[in-house]
Amino acid sequence: MRLAASGAALWLTGVALTGCGAVPGLSGDNEVTLRVVAADYGDNPQNSSAGYWKNLATAFEKDNPGVKVEVSVYSWSEVDAKVAAMVKAGKAPDIAQIGAYADYAEAGKLYTADELLSVKTEADFLAPLADAGKVRRVQYGMPFVASTRLLFYNTKLLGDAGIIPKDGSTPWQPKSWADVEAAAKKLKAANVPTPFALPLGREEAQAETMMWMLSGGGGYTDNEEAYAIDSAENVKTFEFLRDRMVGQGLTGPVEPGKLDRQAAFDAFTRGEVGMLNGHPTLLKQATGKGVKFGMVAMPTADGTDHSAMGVADWVMAFKNGHKKEAGKFLDQLYSAKNVTAFTNQYDLLPVTTSGYRAMEAANGGSSTQLRTFLTALPNSRLYPVGKKSWAGVSEDIKQNIGKAVQPGAQPAKVLEQIADSARKADGEK
Template sequence: MSQLHKRKMGSLLVLLQFTTMLLTGCMWGDAHHPVSTDTDAKASIMFVAPEYSASTRPYFENLVKEFEKKYPNIKVELQVINWDILDSAYNTMISRNQPPDLLLTNIYAHFAKDGLLNRMEDLLSPELKDKFYPYLMDSSKMLGTQYTVPYVTTIRELYYNKDIFNEVGLTEPPKTWRDLEEDARKIKDMKQVDGFGVDLTDNEIWAYLSYFFYGAGGGWMKDGEWVINSPENVEGITFLRNLYEKGLTDPEPAITTRDEKQRILGNGKLGMLISGNYFEAVVPQEFPGLKWAKGPIPVKEGQTPLVLGVQDVWMSFKTDHTNKEALSKFLDFIYEDARYEEFVLREGFLPTIRTVGDKLAATDTFMKQNLNSIQSARFYPINNPAWSAVLNATRNMGQTVLLGQMTPKQALDRLQQIALDKSH
């Protein structure tokens, strides 16, 4: 769900700094020691968040400063880490028995299965618990236990350059795969620009797999069982590969990211792509003259319209210094309405709490539309412990399939086997 990824050299420097900090820092001891609930003593919270944009770090630094001013007996250590290295960073922390007290990311169930997480029921105040939209809480539960809470969410839709559409005679976005192929070909032939942007990089490939799995009538799971190599999913990925082979996508799906393609669209060199609703906040600021519009994600003829939702969630690791009262205060502070509203608007996300969502929807047509749409959204199976391994296994799959090194069926058979292996 990242927005403005830094380049790899910057990520390497951050990782080196992070590793140095770990080696020189104090060890935090056994994660299974009894927790402390004495907030009169000095409490500490280690807090790790991903970098969504250039605004993320300043926002969280100011939040920590204000929190420590209000609660001087609670010390918060903040790390904002680039999405490109976030997984490796927190996994290193966990392997050194130094897990963060709070982590914001997009997977969690494998940690819950291993008994590493505190239950959110033990951390949430009744007032905060009551704020969340109930329909956004299901993905945060595993076997009925609330291990995480959603911080931000997005929905994915098709965004397009209206000037390009008008110039080639297109009056509405494509709704079906047939329309998508025809419109992309028309844009390519008449404008000599790429018709459809596809992100199969290791930052976003699972999203595009989802669009075409669900669009074909398939999905990741059915009735609690993995169905990654279903005929529907194979058909979806085969259609996507055929678009690429016909020259109707951008030329580098496995290299250029969604964020880079958004800029290409803004520059008038790309007709359409699937992105999150943060497009509406970010891209018009970078390209104020851009005329854009959106429509549903195209699906196979006869399938129902698709809405894909994505969430990032807070989780809390068990540590020898876990202070549940301090964590509860910090979570309340993070979700205070005015502060949380600022973050949502700054980063272009959808709110997960009613108090902010209802307020914004009352005056913002797009916000109201998006919050209505997400109620029927499909989500990744982040509450399944095997999802982390499946997600990791997709990272290099794009180029392998596009270049014909594996057929779509072979690639999905491999993912299915990984899912089954990790489920036992």
């Protein structure tokens, strides 16, 4: 849950980090260098993930003489492609923290989790997330952080538009898409620049797409886990978005296919967006800018309950001959101290049982708001990350799903093209 989990620092091209390391000229011939590639969850230079990884590398090197750790941190818009290019060039990193793992597992390039982790670490993963990290019942992908999604709304804008009381005494409680459409129309009439932000740009279109598909009773796969991207339910979902949201001018001045998630978040924190789907990172960003907001479960097509979307980002270790060293580093990465430090910094959800219990028990601050997200995590639906084709399918969605909501578009045709490519890539008939 990127969070395919999470923030994206578009300002960051790439930051290479090392811990303390050995003194030049004094290193022994047996020194091992672990190369780690990670995604950035910050939204500006001050809260970049680079600092977290630097501290982690420094502490690990101190406890493990003879092992050097080099970490490269990239924005979410490029980290998956960076790792793919490294692998293609025969220079795979030892450890990668990215959005998908199954294609590398299918190619036989990854160590299994039980080859790497201590029994204590492996057993601490939340069961649904550990299961999502498996290919043919063997775990290769280790969840890093998770998130679920809720619909955020600006309480001042909704109050000024007459959707809720101006004093905020009654929260907004939409149940169906009709409720969302009606509210968006009132926001438009009140001159809100973007009544409903619909980010279907390259950054995280696959997440926005899945949220709408699930709320429409569909999803990326059917009950047999075969691709069902072009299902009747999904087609109806995108016809609604094309006709009722985009077609009525309710999604703002930027074409959805060109609107990235972080740009939508930034606009929300500037008070320019009435509603948008968001993950826990938006809590801190909006609070930091003084925006008053509410959160509700994503309304559905007909007002009945459907599964919410969960997202996990993944850690994997490539077979570079450094299994022992990589395993020790991962055990440290998943220690309760380090898991809590990262999830607290970015208001994300823990992937371990110990972290889950700690967040449930926490009082005050963002922990109270995060519990709303946490409650949805155990029963949420994740991307089909166990499919070797998912990385390519996700990229196809990023490039093309925005076309489905353009005026005059044919959603059925766009979804069929994506689905046909997905089935072919996955070896489905």
